[in-house]
Amino acid sequence: MKRLIFLVIVLYIVVGMVLIFVIDEKKNTIKYFTVDLNYSRLMTDSEKLTFSIFFNDNNNFLVDKNNITSIALRNYDTEISLDLISFTEVDSNLQYQDEMYFQYLIEVEFETINMQGLELVIEDAFLDISYINSVDLSVSVGDLYLTFSSIEVDNYLDYVSLSGITELVGGNEYLAGVMIKFNNLTNGEIIVNDIYTNNRKIGFNLKDYYYSDTKPSGKISELINNYSSLKLEKTTVIINDEGYYVFPIIYLYSFEKLFRFPLFIEYSYNGKTYRLNIDDYLFLNETVNFNEYVGNINSYIYQYQESN
Amino acid sequence: MKKFIFVLFCFSLISFGVSLVKSEDYKNYQEIVFDSDEAFLLKDFTEENYKDYYKDLSKKKFIGWKINVVHANENVEFVSETKLKISNNGYSSIKHNISLETKEETNYQISATGGIKLEVKGDVKKFKGKVDADIKASISYSKLTTNKEKYEFEIIVDPKTYVKILTKGTGEVNNGVGKYYFFWINTKSGGWETFTVKTEYYEIVKERI
Known part of the structure; x- marks a missing residue:
């Protein structure tokens, strides 16, 4: 009998230790960053815009498109809502300040509002992303200069x-x-x-x-x-x-x-x-190491709330 | 009526063509020029070169790869292949939407000879086995990124004209040789090379057919 109790205790200890080592400790923060860029575009019919956000974790509610309820661009004097088309992981193992990040591409369009003929300037713009659980992310994306026009055949x-x-x-x-x-x-x-x-x-x-x-x-x-x-x-x-x-x-x-x-x-x-x-x-495209872009990088941390 | 639509469809296929270069291989680039006169590509290694470079790896090892970096971080300028070609054989101008994406496999390319092999995982090519990590460690490799935004560009293509997008750029080449030892016996040996694109310059050209 004593032997059986002893065996059960040993088994509990072994299972407990295995669980401690095997089960990952849930992260209580998510690090993410954006790079400020110049978005100078001629927006032709239903042309889309894409922004990148880099997360240090690819298994959380922030990177699931289904959890996003609204998305908008704003700065100190302008705010415009957008239609979210896709939110996709496009790259991984990207090193920034000794940590590995996943790159997500957010594709949006201006479909709900008729913008034809408009010149939209949003300098120092932020992308506001609202989630189903009342969490809001606001990330800096850079300067936007958007001309809503078309390309036509020129006869001369x-x-x-x-x-x-x-x-x-x-x-x-x-x-x-x-x-x-x-x-x-x-x-x-x-x-x-x-x-x-x-x-x-x-x-x-x-x-x-x-x-x-x-x-x-x-x-x-x-x-x-x-x-x-x-x-x-x-x-x-x-x-x-x-x-x-x-x-x-x-x-x-x-x-x-x-x-x-x-x-x-x-x-x-x-x-x-x-x-x-x-x-x-x-005109050109560069391959870069993020550590060379530090001046243009905006770093953020999302802290899980107790209820999460 | 159906016949007419079918003929019209066939005609449109004949009169308007788009050709896209699917995967890029730096070995097929029109031109690669090193800044240094002393550096050269793996494909130009001679038998004599291999013999010389292997000499530096003659000290035997119990097990694993030994790597000799022959050309490290050598800057190159290159002229790539044509990225895209759109031709309009018709009699009226057409508006065409060009869509290009920067591919990971274009930014970092590799090649190997002899006992060093390559393997493809998804879109990414790597050296097969542990030699991949050994080579990356010996050249202080760190993964670089580029703007992965989908690039859409609307262009007018005049009748009897083709439009092509050409790229040239700058990059970095690392190459060398490696030997694999198993119980102090050399069982495999070969050459390796990495090619990293640093900057790509795009040129659009319209020419008469």
Whole structure:
């Protein structure tokens, strides 16, 4: 009998120890972060926007789309509700400050509101996500410059080559110019009056452009010697579609990482003014280590409540 | 009527074509140029090179891989394949929606020779067995990320014209050789290489067919 009691006690101890080692201690916090980016877009019909959030755990209620009741973009003076299309894990094992993160892509659209023709600027924007259990996340996403318009066939002006030219500033590479070869579809003269984008932090210098019959390459300072001292100056340009133009980008405040934005080319033909819309083109893409982006990263911690 | 629709459908297939390069392999890139004159790719290793590099691994080991990094963190510039080509053989302009995504398998690519093998898990290629971790440790590998946003771009393609998207970029190459020992006996040996894309520059070109 004594032996049986002893065996039961030993069994309890062994099972207890196994449970202690095998069962994971439930995390009482979830770490997550976002990276501030420039979202400069030409929003064509039912185009979607995507934002990334990085979580250090992929098995919690925050990453389940079914738990989200509403989603909105806001800053100090604007708030706009969005339709959530998807909330998907797209990557894992991403290291940031000695911890591994999972990347989630949040895809949204502006379907419920008619935005056609609108210019929406939301600088220092936050994405507000509300959950079914009254939990709200508010994460910084960066600056949004959205033009709700369309791409139409232009009968007078087109382009046959488009790419970006970069510059190294303090060891970092920034987009510094746009190389474009035009296609004059008329027999007459086309005058470019202005080139601009919807990102309010940059402009194009039309006075100090570079022109060559052959496709230019290299950094912008190899093409335009005094690039670093250029100002935002405008003039009209009678286009020659035999060669390549490089129009320098002027950063109005400081250099920023830009990868993608639309271009609007205002031009005159036969005394009338037209605008060629070029959709938000991806000029370049970088592969990065998050630890190099610390200045643009917003870190957050979700603390489970007692009742959870 | 049905016949007419069918003919129209066939015609539209003929007059408008999209070709997408499905998976990228850096070994097929049009051009890869090293910043350093001394560095070169694994595919250019000669028999003599292999003999030299294996010499550094001649000290025997009880069990496991020994790795020799020949070229470490060598910067390269590359011209990739055409990412996408859309042609319009028709007689009127078309509006086309281009959708591209940055793939993990493009950002970090690997290759191997001899006794070092590759395996594919999902979309990710890795060196088969423990040698993967040994190589990653010897080159201080850390996983990098890129903006994974789905990239949608609307473009007008004029009649008798094709549009193509080309990429060039900068990257980093690590390569070397490895030997596997089992009870101090060398049972496997081969070459390995990693290719990491750092920056990709996109160029859009429209040309007459």
